[in-house]
Amino acid sequence: MIKINHISKAFGGKPVLNSISGEFEKGKTNLIIGSSGTGKSVLLKCIVGLLQPDTGNVFFDLRNFTEADKEMKAEVRREIGMLFQGGALFDSKNVEQNVMFPLDILTKMPQGEKEERVNFCLKRVGLENVNKKMPSEISGGMKKRVGIARAIVNNPNYLFCDEPNSGLDPQTSIVIDDLIHEITHEFDITTVVVTHDMNSVMGIGEKIMFLYKGDKLWEGSKDDIMHSGMKEFDDFVFTNKAMQNLRERAV
Amino acid sequence: MKEFGKYVMFLGSLFVRRETFATYYKLTLEECMQIGVKSAALIVLVSFFMGAVTTVQTAYNMVSPFIPRFIIAQVVREMMLLELAPTIMAVIFAGKVGSSMASGLGTMRITEQIDALEVMGINSTSYLVLPKIVSSVLMYPLLVILAGVCGLIGGYLVGTLSGAISPTDFVYGLRFNYNPYVISFALTKSFVFAFLISSISCFKGYYTHGGALEVGISSTAAVTTSVIAVLISNYLLAQLLL
Numbered sequence: 001m002i003k004i005n006h007i008s009k010a011f012g013g014k015p016v017l018n019s020i021s022g023e024f025e026k027g028k029t030n031l032i033i034g035s036s037g038t039g040k041s042v043l044l045k046c047i048v049g050l051l052q053p054d055t056g057n058v059f060f061d062l063r064n065f066t067e068a069d070k071e072m073k074a075e076v077r078r079e080i081g082m083l084f085q086g087g088a089l090f091d092s093k094n095v096e097q098n099v100m101f102p103l104d105i106l107t108k109m110p111q112g113e114k115e116e117r118v119n120f121c122l123k124r125v126g127l128e129n130v131n132k133k134m135p136s137e138i139s140g141g142m143k144k145r146v147g148i149a150r151a152i153v154n155n156p157n158y159l160f161c162d163e164p165n166s167g168l169d170p171q172t173s174i175v176i177d178d179l180i181h182e183i184t185h186e187f188d189i190t191t192v193v194v195t196h197d198m199n200s201v202m203g204i205g206e207k208i209m210f211l212y213k214g215d216k217l218w219e220g221s222k223d224d225i226m227h228s229g230m231k232e233f234d235d236f237v238f239t240n241k242a243m244q245n246l247r248e249r250a251v
Numbered sequence: 252m253k254e255f256g257k258y259v260m261f262l263g264s265l266f267v268r269r270e271t272f273a274t275y276y277k278l279t280l281e282e283c284m285q286i287g288v289k290s291a292a293l294i295v296l297v298s299f300f301m302g303a304v305t306t307v308q309t310a311y312n313m314v315s316p317f318i319p320r321f322i323i324a325q326v327v328r329e330m331m332l333l334e335l336a337p338t339i340m341a342v343i344f345a346g347k348v349g350s351s352m353a354s355g356l357g358t359m360r361i362t363e364q365i366d367a368l369e370v371m372g373i374n375s376t377s378y379l380v381l382p383k384i385v386s387s388v389l390m391y392p393l394l395v396i397l398a399g400v401c402g403l404i405g406g407y408l409v410g411t412l413s414g415a416i417s418p419t420d421f422v423y424g425l426r427f428n429y430n431p432y433v434i435s436f437a438l439t440k441s442f443v444f445a446f447l448i449s450s451i452s453c454f455k456g457y458y459t460h461g462g463a464l465e466v467g468i469s470s471t472a473a474v475t476t477s478v479i480a481v482l483i484s485n486y487l488l489a490q491l492l493l
Contacts, residue, residue: 048370070267077372088363102371105270160370 001026002158002190007046007056009039016042018214019056027188029181029204033195034211035236040194041085043211044162047192048080049073060158078106081151083161083180087143089135095122095146096131102154121149125179141172145179152183159184161193165200173197177204198237201225210236261454264376265384278382279389286348286383287390294394295401297343298336302402303409305330310415320416324406324424329433331402337437338485340398341444344391345477349452352383353473356456357466365457380453384446391445392438399437440488447484448477 002024009017016039024030032040045051047058049065057066060076068076089098096118103114122128125145135143144164151159161180165173181204184191195201201208202222210218210233218233225237269275309326356379359365368375403425410416416424452473459469 045366050366050369074372077370080370080372082367082370084363084367086362088367090364090367091358091362105274105373106371 001061002047002192003059004043004047005057005059007043007053007058009042009046009051009053016214017046017053020211020216021056022209022216022219024190024192025207026190027185028191028206029184030190030192030207030209031195031201031205032192032209032211033201033205033236035196038211039214040196040211041162044160044192044194048082048160049077078154079157081154081156081159083144083147083151083159083164085163085166087135087140087147089143089146089150091135093135094131095127095133095135095138098135098146099149099153102150106154117153118149121153122146124152124183125149126175140167141169141176144168144172144176148176148179148183152187155187157189159189159191161191161195163194163196165195165197170199173199174203180204201237212236257458258451258454261376261457262450264374265381267374267377269374269377269381274378275382275385278378279385282382282386283390286386287393290344290347290390290394291397293343293347294340294398298331298340298398298401299405301335301339301398302327302331302405302407305335305402306406306410306415307413310410310413319420321420321424321427323410323416324421325427327406327410328403328425328429331406332399332433332437336395336398336402337440337444338481340395341391341441341448341481342478344394344444345448345452345474345481348387349448349473349477350470352449352452353456353459354466354470356380356453357459357469360457360459361462361466376457380450380457383453384449387445387449388442391448392441395437395441436488436492439492440485443484443488444481447480451477451480 003022004024005021006019007017007021008015008019020043032043034040042051046053046056049058053066057064059065060079063072063076065073065076089095090101093101096115099118099121100114103109103117107114109117119131122131125148127142127145127149130138130142130146135146138146148164159180164176164180168176177200180191180193183189193200193204202225205222208218208220208222208225209216212232218228218230220228228234228237305327306323309323310320313320313323356365359379365375365379368378407418407421410421411418455469455473455476456466459465
């Protein structure tokens, strides 16, 4: 479980996050949603330690990550897997080397075992026979899958995904969403996904946190969405026709 | 001053939370190939013609019958070893290797590859930058030696083939009044220049923010700042060590 306590962050005096608190539960797909520029990615970066929050703390299973020393931070980070918006695959390494990279650096696993683990992870994300391809030779959806395989190769306890659907067609988006959801349950990890895609919200949102202009305005599950009673939230959720129809049917 | 302070802190961060020696060994060898071996052809070409041109121009200017012809070779030797091989090659090195380092790291930054390393608990500065600096400091002095040798060969071939100086005079001039300290001085300069070029270029690339345009800006800034640092340190070293 990940707990955040009063996280605030400002850039150049301009507040981006205002005292955000909440919990991300283990074995669930936790979503942070909101319009562009509301601070979702900044919050995610504060949680994983890529940005230092101005105030507040992040706890990874009761370990205070924000105030931890460098060794403790490195230890927690080794339990983290992260899927970046563009995949963030290393250009100079092929698919297999990319996925194997955390094992090379963070473990003393024998080569044969590493190869086995890499092949297992690639198979798990539906990729086979692409081990020797370079990132520039594979599609956007495949890059995301390789990113997921790299994120889970080290058996993480926490999985973070920053807009996993950006730049993907709707069909591939659903495949990636389902994959993240399945992996979360299969390995019983705490998953946090940043997204503004309502298909993801309705598909995999077990716990949802809604950010609006740097504030947390709403929290709930996908089943509560129809009855939030909050104008800002409804404006975000029911902007497209499909969602409006869904609400009409529900009402 | 703020930028300089950031640079010093950046250098300090290279030596904390390091990975295993084997990891650095492998990365350093890869960088040596990239920085040293792949730059050798360019260095050979440039230094050969630099030596050739220095010979032709020195010969053109030495028209007095009171100046012996072997002085041409002596001038070429001093020019190549003291200045052209370490300093002018440093400018070329900054243009080729420095810009490549800055744009490579800048691209890694904007495509979140550096963030990916940090999230894994890896010290990205140490992992990415330290091997580049070590490789530069190891390989650049070798390139300077290569440049010195090629420059003298270029001078010899052009000088003798054009008839500006006889082979005997050229060899005599190369050996005349030779001071081995020149080599030590050139190598000292090459260590300093390699460190400055690689560390400044990596610093500029590492702190790139934005998109493709900013990567280009970082790459240009890396070259210009490195060249300025090389020229200033060249003067300081000459003042201190000669």
